[in-house]
Amino acid sequence: MLKQVTLDGIEPLAIGAGILGTGGGGDPYMDSLQLRSEIQARGPQMVVDPQVLADDATIVIVGYIGAPTASIEKIQEGTELMRSVRLMEKHLNKSVDAIGIAEIGGGNSMGPLITGLQMGLPTVDADGMGRAFPELPMTTFLFNDEIHAAPFAMADAGENAIVVPQTVNDEWAERIARTITVSMGATAGLAGFVMTGAQFRQYCIPHTLTLAWQIGQHVLEARRQGADVPDAIASTLHGRVLLRGKISDIKRRTTEGFAKGTITIDGYDRADSNTEVDRLHIEFQNEFLIAYLNGEAQVTVPDLICIVTEEEGEPVATELLRYGMRVAVLGVPAPPQLKTERALSVVGPQAFGYREKFAPLPGGVIGVE
């Protein structure tokens, strides 16, 4: 298990988080630069196993909310998450004991480490998605009747600060947080989902920080050894490579605040040249949600669809996909916390407006070594 994040740990973590981002979650690059400078200034960041959290510890979940496209143009000030946690501490009138990760996939894996460093608090080795999803209610912390998104606090790159003590329900929390984000210029830091250590342990997906770091380690090792990188990723994640090929078409549309679209990938020629090449269609809404191989659904959300460059195994976000790119597409079984009936009502294919039912990929549970 990962005990601390050092300078050497940043690169593998960014690679692993990018892969778990399933095309969304934002590029970890800018955040990893800030994490580097914070670790240089303050030393490695402590990582704590959720199993060792005191039952009555106070955990707050943090993450940036907003449009990844906006965060490319509007660089974070860097203390948004810490200031959000401070607002929560003032509102709750008590100190926070550890920082929780909302979303391990993409850039939001880094902020909670930076926040912990800035505040002198450990970051818990766990998250609420095991991947990336676009909305607050899509976290395992809320797949119960006990924990709520509110109270939560938000801070922007300027001096705007907002506390939301109470919402009608978590869908309202999402709606309110999203509109506040828009008024704050499309990106903002958020801290909320207050939990005890016991509650956090019960509802989190454990050890996903370690998992992201291990994926990255294996990618780097495979590159060094000249081994097949997509195979190394698939093996770490107990998944499989669905197809290797070239992107032959991308359709994009931006509706209802999502980057939606379809990617078509044509497999390389078969040995038997009389048959057609395999063709993969992937539907996305920020994240890759359903993959159809020759018209048949192969992977359905919440199972993970990851696209990496064929040679380097570098994760590719939906907004960076382009015609002609040579990629490998992986299908990876989701953690069990995303596959309960309650979870699927929020993160299953039908929750995203598809007709398909969730058809779980066979194979082992994602877990760390």
Add this chain to the structure above:
Amino acid sequence: MLKQVTLDGIEPLAIGAGILGTGGGGDPYMDSLQLRSEIQARGPQMVVDPQVLADDATIVIVGYIGAPTASIEKIQEGTELMRSVRLMEKHLNKSVDAIGIAEIGGGNSMGPLITGLQMGLPTVDADGMGRAFPELPMTTFLFNDEIHAAPFAMADAGENAIVVPQTVNDEWAERIARTITVSMGATAGLAGFVMTGAQFRQYCIPHTLTLAWQIGQHVLEARRQGADVPDAIASTLHGRVLLRGKISDIKRRTTEGFAKGTITIDGYDRADSNTEVDRLHIEFQNEFLIAYLNGEAQVTVPDLICIVTEEEGEPVATELLRYGMRVAVLGVPAPPQLKTERALSVVGPQAFGYREKFAPLPGGVIGVE
């Protein structure tokens, strides 16, 4: 001076507030129904003169924010303002001593009385506009470097509650409050602009609750006596009747969250039938902002332009104006607090995008008997 608002005081107050609404501010009718039932249940509401506020008293300003058109369809729950004040008390960690009125014009004159009744606190006989304006920064409480809109709190008809501890400036407060309002369904209660008694006294427009009530009293009296009602209003407000006539055209457009447009009113035939009739054009953005008589600007914001029905002297909101209506148009000099250089930079004609400079109406200062 008004010492308390009784059942008998509601009708004149609603009439006076409607007239001071200058076409905007929302119809006081629904709010006056709630005020009636609250007074029936709890007795008259105490009104306190700003001159007698203790220097160190804590005053919070309250009002509904949102689109008047939405508030017609979406009836208030009735405790939004009180819940907002309670949120502020919790945030400030101290009790509020008196309730301040943000805007005397229109429906927002009533909520602060209801809130006071619900909380057992007096409402101060003063406000921050002396009329109606559409945005938070357009209040005299903010025409200085000392008082800010934030911290403020908002509550909706459901259980959503938001506290905004800090904003970059008051324009950001407006922007954030407005987007929160949209997420809350276009109307919400707001409490903020925390002041001491001494600060409130320095920046308020005093005795506007008494003024609204007196206007209404004079209207009711003139109706009873068969006297000319528009003349009675003009005389109470030290203003004048610009024109009596029929609405001959209305152009409306809804842009940037405002109900904008132009009203044309043709005066009745002159005695000398060889001359053209007088024609008045009134530009509005929620409120009536500039009146041109035969092409010449006669009244410019912040001076008040009030349209009332010719017979009854009933105020008419911009959204209720229609072709053929017989009306009287009044021009009324604004209170001096709206005519300072700083005030005009926020509420003068150029702040609303017009080329005209503010040309103050001659005549006395609005004041109570």
